Amino acid sequence: MKRAFYFLLTALVILTSCSTPKLAIPEQFSSVSERMHIKGLNGWMINQKLTFGTYKTSKVKRGWNTKTTRQDKNSDITSEERIMKLFNVTNTNTTSNQKQKYQYSIEDGKQVAEVFCSERMTSEELQVFTNNRWLGDFSQTKNYQYSFTAAILPMSVKEEPWQLVVYNNYDKKKDTARKWFDLPYVEEEGMATNGKDTIQIKPLRVKNITSKDGKERQFPVKILGGYELRLDDGVIGVIDSMGHALWIYKELDEPTKLIVASICSALMLRKIQDVNG
Template sequence: MKLKINTILVLLFVGAIGCSTIKLGIPDQFKQQATEMHVKGLNGFTINQTLEFGNYNTSIIKNDWVFTREKTGHAWDLNAEGRILKMFNVDNLNKRTRSNTKYQYSLYGDGLESKIFCLEDKKLTESEIKTNNKWLGDFSQTRNYNYTFSAAILPLVQNFDDPWQVLLYNRYDAKRDTAKRFFDLPYIEEEGYAKNGDETITIRTIRTKNGTTAQGRDVNFPVKMPAGYELRIDDGVIGIIDTYDNNIWIYNDLDKETKLIVASISSAILLRKLGTVGTIE
């Protein structure tokens, strides 16, 4: 897949500029009115895992196992192309994979608490070409990809206890892919929001060629890569999730109850196991 190749190119590019941590470039106007918080606890073992960022910390995160089911079948009897491949001892296979997991925890900050329950589900269909030739090797291509992340956030706050529903969804269909050139990224349908009945926070994927090092040096990538999310109410950005460096930015002028919701949404997204921003596998 093009996205895999482009991701490798970016990693090589990052390696070429040294071992510095790459951060999402935040617009100066927002940076001056927001607080950056680095999230500790995302890397390493998930046993007794907790997170800390800014004034926030979590309970021990209860992680479920990742359950994966695979089904592989021959496609040669379904289409003419597959039958021709079979004549040359080439196996054309359909591989279907479905994975899901869940996790839950509590988030504390500014004297407030929220309970967060998260579910992930991923469905992947691939075509696998097995040439049975050590010189040619095997090939695979994604045909369909569906990823859904959903969460329920329950603020334990007096007069602010309406539950929030969070949804992130992206879908790829090879038949509808508009990417033609080598550096084009695949076309992905996506949607993201958090709702509590009265209010809606739009969650928008950030794709950029720009980043900064820990020393503040600008970095330009060869392609636009998914780098995080914007959280927006109407036309205003109230939060940014930097998935490059695991940072959360929250707009300063929000009340502490709304900040708790932004922190809850952001931490839940960063804890995902099956889905990364805009990814096709």
């Protein structure tokens, strides 16, 4: 219910402002980086291609987006379930699995990389049937595990393959959110590595955004605005998922820029959204 509220609130703020919000990038980083607007994220999704800056992807080949739901006997017993059992309220535990795979290649005219991606979301819900027309039936998320993983294979003899992982893990029993505007406690982490170098991928949850007219606005709650990419403790890129843009550090070498562009395109092409995202 809380998440539904956040969703409605976010949608309302976006709709009333009537402009595409963007991530507010600090001057220190924007002055030394290049902004590339990502085209191809909206509209017709068949034969989808992305272009940004000098980078362009091939047609994105997608597998089936499958979702299965079934009851699961291996489930933690919550206090809610104990109470419902006492009050003879019908409830069931269901586990749903959603998966999708896609692949494409990305190039900048000189270098090419093949990108293979896989997304998976498993969530366990408590479904309650109140048999009351005013209250209706409702469900509550007990836990979910969202993981996005990709293999980036640069088509160069010298380059090692990169593995990318971004995940979110939520467990209601470990949630620290108590107040109305508290965000649920979600453990989230991301990284890409080739065994030698590691790029840390940190989700950016922001309140301040920049509207199309350049004015700074504030959301009542923090929302996922994008991702910050760090290499050797220095920021090398920022993915603005609201403004559909990639900010990339100008001084990076070309092979690393290609990896950053691959990470950005792989993340932006996801279809199974995490609950907070």
